[in-house]
Amino acid sequence: MSGGNVLEIRKVSKHFGAVQALAEVDFTLERGEIHALCGENGAGKSTLMNIIAGILAPSSGEVRLEGLPVHIGSPAEAQRLGIGLVHQEIALCKDATVAENILMAATNARRTPLMNFAELNRTAQKVMNRLAPIPVTRRVGALSISNQQLVEIAKALTLDCRVLIFDEPTAALTEAEAQALFGIIRGLKERGISIIYISHRMAEIFALCDRVTVFRDGRYVSTDRIAEVTPDHVVRRMVGREITQLYPQKLKGEPGAPLLEVERLGDGAQFNDVSFTLRRGEILGLGGLIGAGRTEIALGVCGLAPTTQGSIRVDGKLATIANYADAIRAGIVYLSEDRKHSGVFLDLSIAANVSALDLRKLTRNGLVDRRLELTQAITLCTRLGVKMGAIGDPVSSLSGGNQQKVAIAKQLSVKPRVIIMDEPTRGIDVGAKSEIHKLLRELATDGVGIIVISSELPELIGISDRVIVIRGGRIAGQVTGEMTEEAVIRLASGVGGNLADVA
Numbered sequence: 001m002s003g004g005n006v007l008e009i010r011k012v013s014k015h016f017g018a019v020q021a022l023a024e025v026d027f028t029l030e031r032g033e034i035h036a037l038c039g040e041n042g043a044g045k046s047t048l049m050n051i052i053a054g055i056l057a058p059s060s061g062e063v064r065l066e067g068l069p070v071h072i073g074s075p076a077e078a079q080r081l082g083i084g085l086v087h088q089e090i091a092l093c094k095d096a097t098v099a100e101n102i103l104m105a106a107t108n109a110r111r112t113p114l115m116n117f118a119e120l121n122r123t124a125q126k127v128m129n130r131l132a133p134i135p136v137t138r139r140v141g142a143l144s145i146s147n148q149q150l151v152e153i154a155k156a157l158t159l160d161c162r163v164l165i166f167d168e169p170t171a172a173l174t175e176a177e178a179q180a181l182f183g184i185i186r187g188l189k190e191r192g193i194s195i196i197y198i199s200h201r202m203a204e205i206f207a208l209c210d211r212v213t214v215f216r217d218g219r220y221v222s223t224d225r226i227a228e229v230t231p232d233h234v235v236r237r238m239v240g241r242e243i244t245q246l247y248p249q250k251l252k253g254e255p256g257a258p259l260l261e262v263e264r265l266g267d268g269a270q271f272n273d274v275s276f277t278l279r280r281g282e283i284l285g286l287g288g289l290i291g292a293g294r295t296e297i298a299l300g301v302c303g304l305a306p307t308t309q310g311s312i313r314v315d316g317k318l319a320t321i322a323n324y325a326d327a328i329r330a331g332i333v334y335l336s337e338d339r340k341h342s343g344v345f346l347d348l349s350i351a352a353n354v355s356a357l358d359l360r361k362l363t364r365n366g367l368v369d370r371r372l373e374l375t376q377a378i379t380l381c382t383r384l385g386v387k388m389g390a391i392g393d394p395v396s397s398l399s400g401g402n403q404q405k406v407a408i409a410k411q412l413s414v415k416p417r418v419i420i421m422d423e424p425t426r427g428i429d430v431g432a433k434s435e436i437h438k439l440l441r442e443l444a445t446d447g448v449g450i451i452v453i454s455s456e457l458p459e460l461i462g463i464s465d466r467v468i469v470i471r472g473g474r475i476a477g478q479v480t481g482e483m484t485e486e487a488v489i490r491l492a493s494g495v496g497g498n499l500a501d502v503a
Contacts, residue, residue, distance in 0.1 A: 005067075006031045006194045007052070007163055012061030014047050016397060019389040021047040024061065025220045027213055029163065034185060034195040036205040036226075039215035039238050040431045042387040042399045045198050046088065048215075049165050052196075053085040054078035065163075079105060082162035086169055088198070088400055090148045092155075094141035099124035101140055102155045127154050131180055145338055146172045146290055153181060164188060165196040168400075170204065171426050172337075174290050174455070182208055200430060202231035214238055239431040246434050247462035248441040255465065256280030258316065259449040260332070260418050262301060265310030270296040271473035274310070278418065278449040283440060285464030286453045288492045293473035294453045295337065298420045302327040302334040314417065328357060331417030335407055335424060337453075343407035346396040350388060351377035353395050354409045380409035385435055401428040408436070412443075419443065420451045425459065437463050457485040 009027035013020070022044045029035050037045050050056040052063065054072040062069055065081060072078050078085070092101045099117075100107065102124040107115070124136040131150045134143070140151060149172045156164060166185070170178040185195055185208065197209055205212060206226055214221040214237040221237050259280045266272035271293040278284050286294045299305035301312060303321040312319045312330075319330040327333070336343050344353050351370075354377040355362055362372045377391050384405040388398060395403055404424070411419055421440075425433045440463060444450055454460040460467055466480040469491035476491040 004031060005029060006065065008062075008064040008067075009048065009052075010062040010064065012048065012051065012058045012063070014044075014051065014056065015059045017389060019397075020218055022051075022058075022218050025215065025218070027220070028223075029194045029196060030211075031194055032189055032192045033210045034189055034197055034208055036209040036212040037196055037198050037215065038200075038205065038212055038234055039221075040401070042217070042402060043215040043238070044218040045215055046167060046399065047218075049085060049167055049196065049198065052078070052163070053083060053165065055085075079159055082160065083165070084156045084159040084161040084163070085165045086153050086156045086167060088167040088171065090145070090152055092140045092148060092151060094139070096140060097136060098128065098134060098138055098140055098143070098151050099136035101151055102127055102136065102158060104155070105159060124154075127158055130154070130157070130184060132177060144291070146174065146177065149173060150177060157184070161193060163194050163196070165198070167198045168200070169197075170199065170201065172423075178204070200428065200433075202234065202430075205234070206231060216240055235430055246430070246437065247459075248438050250441075251282060251444065251465045255282040256447065259314065260301075260451075261313040261316075263311045263313075265297070265300055265307055265312070267296065267300055267306060268308040271300065271470075272309075274470075274473075274475055276468055276475065278451060280447050280449055281444050282465050283444050283450045283452060283463055285460045285467035286451055286470060287457070287460050287467045287479075287488045288470035288476075290455060292470040292492065294470050295422055296473070297470065298334060298422055298451070298453060302332055302420060304334060328414055328416075333357070333411040333414060333416040333419055335411055335419070335421045337423040337426060344395045344403050344410070346403075347394055349392045350381065350386070350395055350398070350406055351391045353377075353406050354380055354413050357410055358414045376413060377409070380412055381406065384409055384439065385432075401432045404428055405432070405436075408439075416448065418449045418451070420453070422453045423455065424452060425454075425456075433459070457488055460488065461485065 005028045007029040009025060011024040012022055013024050014022040025044065025048060039045050047056065051058050054074045054077050063072060070081060072081065099121045103120055121136050128134050128136050131154055134147055134150065140148060153169055169181060189195060199205055209226050211223060211225055212234055213223040214234060216238060256279050258277050260278040263275050265274045274297055288294050296305060300307045303323045303326050312321055314330045321327050321330060351373050355373045359368055362368050374391055386402050386405045388402065395406055425436055440450055452463055461483045466478055467483060467488060468478045469476045469488055471492055471494060479487045
């Protein structure tokens with residue numbers, strides 16, 4: 001179903017102080033189409049979506065809906081106009097139930113003084129079941145990141161929208177959850193609803209979308225029918241250069257001496273009897289289905305979650321790790337998959353975030369030496385290619401991908417011997433992914449041991465020297481040599497045979 005443009009963006013610009021996030025960009029959305037918006041982090045995609053959704057006001061330019069100019073002054077006004085946004089960053093009330101979050105807009109609009117919770121739960125459960133059978137009476141804060149993302153999507157599906165924006169909706173979803181979402185999006189298209197779809201995953205874009213628009217450095221680059229371009233064409237337009245090698249060359253020869261030795265580690269509930277060795281200069285992948293226990297194992301190693309059994313050695317010496325401070329002193333750091341709540345302090349400056357793990361080396365006479373702090377932050381942010389206005393700006397002023405780079409810089413500030421990265425490139429564009437993959441290999445070449453947890457199998461295989469697969473909180477086996485996605489999936493799903501010891 002189609003028929004003209006439902007939404008038109010004409011010469012829209014947006015400034016944040018001295019930083020120009022958008023420079024006279026154009027964009028059109030046809031009725032009943034799925035339109036992909038692509039670009040590297042910092043290209044201006046989310047800024048434009050926030051303008052359309054009433055979160056930000058444009059510095060100049062015009063927004064037209066159904067041919068008429070509109071002023072969208074708030075998210076509530078956007079919803080009244082029929083515009084909904086599924087945020088990349090989860091924006092739910094963690095202390096409320098799933099049902100209360102899903103139907104929050106309808107609840108706020110009701111005229112009756114009393115709430116019929118039984119009816120609320122029934123209605124919300126019908127919406128939630130379209131995506132996953134998550135009990136709507138559960139508190140959102142008790143859900144996993146992937147389930148919270150599904151609640152965010154379900155919330156948007158309750159709105160009476162003619163324009164629905166999805167900003168990286170599958171970044172935290174399993175393959176089955178993503179496929180369920182794609183079916184829903186196609187159904188929305190059949191009903192004449194227009195979809196703006198932001199994603200860094202080219203396979204999704206080419207399977208789902210009708211047209212693709214590319215932004216680069218806050219400027220409009222191109223719009224094409226999906227049938228008329230290839231993923232390589234889109235990537236080249238996004239980055240303005242060729243990306244000849246997404247994954248750097250792997251370890252040559254044998255890795256070094258044992259660096260981290262985990263022996264029979266367990267928490268008595270989510271993982272048990274886990275043993276493995278990470279060697280100097282090696283990138284070790286941790287694979288498995290969501291819920292298999294990968295993150296829980298990482299938290300146990302880092303002292304961020306209690307363990308009931310097992311031992312940890314670093315450089316051959318027994319390490320007592322009761323909390324994260326102990327882990328840092330032992331040379332182990334952890335980068336959380338939940339950047340917004342655990343990776344960075346959004347309201348603090350970039351420099352303060354980079355130095356947050358250990359202020360001791362920056363302290364003189366009991367006070368933080370701001371000159372040293374700034375020098376450290378500038379050095380690390382330059383190395384990681386962080387796009388920013390000034391080093392003193394709050395992290396909240398950065399794009400999601402650049403926030404992730406600041407989180408990585410924070411880990412590197414303590415010169416760790418072991419780095420555990422949980423979904424390190426989640427929500428990051430292809431150019432930034434390539435840069436981070438290259439950085440990880442450089443760190444490994446310098447003798448750092450790296451553990452990568454990733455739900456993207458091409459990344460897990462492409463960056464890792466070997467992959468340990470977790471199933472049901474235990475090690476199911478390992479994949480080495482000429483690794484394939486099939487080999488990882490077979491072990492993760494239980495097709496690959498009995499559990500194998502890979503210590």
